[in-house]
Amino acid sequence: MNRATLIAGVGGGLAVLALLAPATGTALGKLMRAREAAAGARLAAAAPRPAAVPLAAPGLRAPGASETEAARGLAGRVRRLAAEGGVLVEQAAPVVAGEGLARLRLRLSGPDKAVVALADRIERGTPLTRFAAWRMTALPGGGLRLEGEAVAAWR
Incomplete structure (x- = not known):
């Protein structure tokens, strides 16, 4: 392996990394929001329910x-x-x-x-x-x- 091939491989890898960075960031953001929503749902399900208020005597x-x-x-x-x-x-x-x-x-x-x-x-x-x-x-x-x-x- 010569020096030119090594530099071309590293350069190509960095270029691919730069192209995939926005998609990765978006996916990670969606994953974070989904985890927060799931945690909120678990808290709401575990919360005590208010007692039913009688409507009539x-x-x-x-x-x-x-x-x-x-x-x-x-x-x-x-x-x-x-x-x-x-x-x-x-x-x-x-x-x-x-x-x-x-x-x-x-x-x-x-x-x-x-x-x-x-x-x-x-x-x-x-x-x-x-x-x-x-x-x-x-x-x-x-x-x-x-x-x-x-x-x-x-x-």
């Missing part, structure tokens, strides 16, 4: 250990009240609400006075239940249809 909450159970209980209550009042429950489907609430999509129909009385009984009774959104439409023959979403706190 114990006597006014919908019974159930979860949103699904509370919505099921609400649907049962609405069906029972509807049967007592002679109102047809066309739909009583749970809707995801989150935040300690149970939400139920309702479609009720029957004689106009019975539907209005049922809506009143739902909102006045316990557990504390309110219609978040509702619409009443007249049916032929003096009937009425109530469509809406009933909301109750279960936590």
